[in-house]
Amino acid sequence: MFILEHSDILFGFIDNFVLALCAIGGIDLDKKLGGSGIHGAVYGGFFGNSLSDFLAAQFSYGFLPAVEITIGCLIVVPPVWIYYKFKNGNNRGGITQQWKLKKQKSYYSGPIERSMF
Numbered sequence: 001m002f003i004l005e006h007s008d009i010l011f012g013f014i015d016n017f018v019l020a021l022c023a024i025g026g027i028d029l030d031k032k033l034g035g036s037g038i039h040g041a042v043y044g045g046f047f048g049n050s051l052s053d054f055l056a057a058q059f060s061y062g063f064l065p066a067v068e069i070t071i072g073c074l075i076v077v078p079p080v081w082i083y084y085k086f087k088n089g090n091n092r093g094g095i096t097q098q099w100k101l102k103k104q105k106s107y108y109s110g111p112i113e114r115s116m117f
Helices: 006-032 038-060 063-074 077-086 094-107 109-117
Strands: none
Touching: 006 109, 038 077, 063 109
């Protein structure tokens, strides 16, 4: 038999409500800082998820489980930050973009570019 637990409904509501607010706030902040909003959504989602899980777990399960859940949520932030730094570099196109540009230049067969090498 299916029984609804009020603590689980409260957990789900708090979890998704706070997450949505932080993701929207992250998008807005990223756009105000000149970004496209994508990184703001990602990081806003990370921190929103961490905060929302902490708040929801605090109400549903207690303080110590809430802290453990929050730590688990935040562990993924540094690897994603490193990935974005590797991919995008310091706003100069990153290693991936630099490699693509080098590859495009080496395969270009236009008369002007050929005479420049």
